[in-house]
Amino acid sequence: IVERIFVSGLHIGFTLLLAWQPWLVLVTIPLHSGLNFTYLRLARRSVALAELVMALVGLAALLTGFAVFGRL
Numbered sequence: 001i002v003e004r005i006f007v008s009g010l011h012i013g014f015t016l017l018l019a020w021q022p023w024l025v026l027v028t029i030p031l032h033s034g035l036n037f038t039y040l041r042l043a044r045r046s047v048a049l050a051e052l053v054m055a056l057v058g059l060a061a062l063l064t065g066f067a068v069f070g071r072l
Contacts, residue, residue: 006058016065
């Protein structure tokens with residue numbers, strides 16, 4: 001459940017960034033794919049580490065999305 005919350009934060013953050021600057025789709029698509037591959041590689045070694053990385057990235061994306069709209 002916790003992992004889904006942070007992944008939702010990632011998607012919400014990306015959506016806010018795309019609403020702010022639509023050209024960021026050129027950044028978010030490869031970034032999203034890279035995160036998926038990184039998660040899979042990390043999960044082979046340590047699920048806890050993979051979850052921690054996704055939590056940090058998801059939180060960063062959400063806070064960045066809020067920041068561009070002045071909601072922090």
